[in-house]
Amino acid sequence: MSESTSTVSMVSTAPKKGGGRRKLSLPVIMLIIAAGLALFSLVRVISGANDLTSVGQVAGALQLAVPIGLAGLGGLWAERAGVVNIGLEGMMILGTWFGAWAGYQWGPWTGVLLGIVGGALGGLLHAIMTVTFNVNHIVSGVAINILAVGVTRYLSNFTFADAEGGSSKQSPRIDQITEITIPGLSDWLADLQGRHWFFISDLAGVLGGLMTNLSLLTVLAILLIPGTWWVLWRTSFGLRLRSCGENPVAAESLGVNVYKYKYIAVVVSGALSGLGGAFLVIVSTGIYQEGQTGGRGYIGLAAMIFGNWMPGGMALGAGLFGFTDGLKLRGxxxxxxxxxxxxxxxxxxxxxxxxxxxxxxxxxxxxxxxxxxxxxxxxxxxxxxxxxxxxxxxxxxxxxxxxxxxxxxxxxxxxxxxxxxxx
The missing domain is CATH 1.20.1270 (Substrate Binding Domain Of Dnak; Chain:A; Domain 2)
Known part of the structure; x- marks a missing residue:
């Protein structure tokens, strides 16, 4: 008990910029969201871009935001333990290949599991180099990104190239994970959004996009955000892990095994990035293609920084980048x-x-x-x-x-x- 209390004290007394700002309450957050939606509605009415908040646009933005959010969540785990993870892109690439390789042979959920394992292997390698051998974190991350591209290209040459419907640069088609739609409600929201009323139709478009053709893996990814917040900010395990990122020397003096917590954090970071890669090949496209991550690991890192190393802020950043990316696909x-x-x-x-x-x-x-x-x-x-x-x-x-x-x-x-x- 005394160890946990001391760790709490150490983390909570870390210096803060801005004079210790108050946390936003739920009503204030809801008002901010409503104001933002009203602003979008005003822009839609003035510009005539009625697809700006449509069901399809919101659903597409969500699908584009999930891999970015998972990479950002992975970066958050690593950096909260004091390890910079520039290698998120490479770990996501490993997740795409392992997810596709297992997915087309044994089914999509096996692909998801192996995608997580592939990313975790990349995280383990990063942990060995940075935690055990004290290699510069940026150098290690860049090396993993380069290594992942070379390894997956090599493996694709003798796995996908000989498979039916595959080639050296892409996999055969992978079965889709079950999608859920709330019957009746989804259709009603789509009809309401199609009327183009101020604010009401925009709200219907947002809600409809969150309830229509939603993959079970998307639901799992969304649940990982509050799950991460609870683990890192509401458990003694999370407090010790965060203490390693604030003051590892003080954490060690309190009996915290800093190496262990750093290893756990970086491996989890890689696993989440690998899950993002598996999502890309199984849910977003249904096929593996060389280079399909398209820098999403780096954008996930940017989303994490935008969110000030907090899960909620990171999710908002991922949503922003996903929405912007979706604009060029629709309209x-x-x-x-x-x-x-x-x-x-x-x-x-x-x-x-x-x-x-x-x-x-x-x-x-x-x-x-x-x-x-x-x-x-x-x-x-x-x-x-x-x-x-x-x-x-x-x-x-x-x-x-x-x-x-x-x-x-x-x-x-x-x-x-x-x-x-x-x-």
Whole structure:
């Protein structure tokens, strides 16, 4: 009991930026979500981009957000224990290959299990290099990304190439996991969304997208977010793990086996990334293709940073990136063009807030950029296809740039540690 109490004290007294901000209550969070949805509805009405909050758009965004969210969740586990995991992309690649290899032979759920194992092997390798041998975390992560590409390409040459319907760069078709739809309610929400009423139709589109053709693996992935929060913030195990990322020397002095907790965290990190890879091949596409991760591991890392190393914030970041990625698949240039108006309105709100805070030059910049975006939106009818394709990555850069000032990473994140170094 005394060890847990001391660990709690050590973690809770870690320095915080921003003077210890109050946590948002559930009613306030719901009001923020409602205000955001109202803003989307206003943009939809003005721009005429009725697919912006449709059932199909929301369902597609959710499917695109899940692999990013799983990679981000994996990064959160590792970095909360003090290990930077740039290798999320490589672990996700291993998850795609192992998931596809097992999935087309023994069924989708076996593919999910082997995808998790493949990612966990990548996490184990990263843990051995960084925790045991104190290799620089960035160097180790980059090496795993390169190694994963080479290994999966080599394995594909003598597994998928000889299989019926496969080749050296793709697997045969994999059976789908069961999808669930709430009968009656889904159809009613889709009909309500099709009426294009202000706010009501947008709310119906969001709810309908969360209830229509929902894979069981998607439900599992969503449940992992509150599950991670509960384990890391409501159990003694989680407190000890987080203490390793804040002050491993102090944690060791309290009897915490820092090596063990770092190993567990990084292996779990790899397993979650591998699950994201398995989701890509089994749920999103139904087939393995070389290079299909498309940098989602890196975007997951960006979502984790945007979320300030917290599961809820990470989920919001993954949803944002998934939604932006989905815009180019449904409506393409028209939807992305409407987002110019949304960004302009958000900057106007930022201008008012910064003016209220008496940050005059920041307010002036926000107003100037908002004016440019309004002009761009008014003078054009569509955007170049290259900009549409780049939208998810541009969003990643903008979000990280705008959120950088409020971030606080774990204090010992990425720092080398050797057992007994505090003696």
């Amino acid at each position: 393409g240039a028209e939807n992305v063009h409407a987002m110019l108006l949304l960004l302009a309105l958000l900057l106007v709100l930022a201008f008012a807030w910064q003016l209220y805070k008496k940050k005059h030059w920041q307010a002036g910049i926000s107003l100037g950029v908002a004016a440019l975006l309004f002009a761009w939106y008014s003078l054009t009818d569509a955007l170049p296809s290259q900009f549409v394709d780049a939208a998810p990555y541009v969003t990643t850069l903008l979000v990280l740039a705008l959120s950088a000032q409020r971030l606080r990473m774990p204090k010992a994140d990425g720092m080398p540690y050797k057992r007994g170094q505090g003696k």
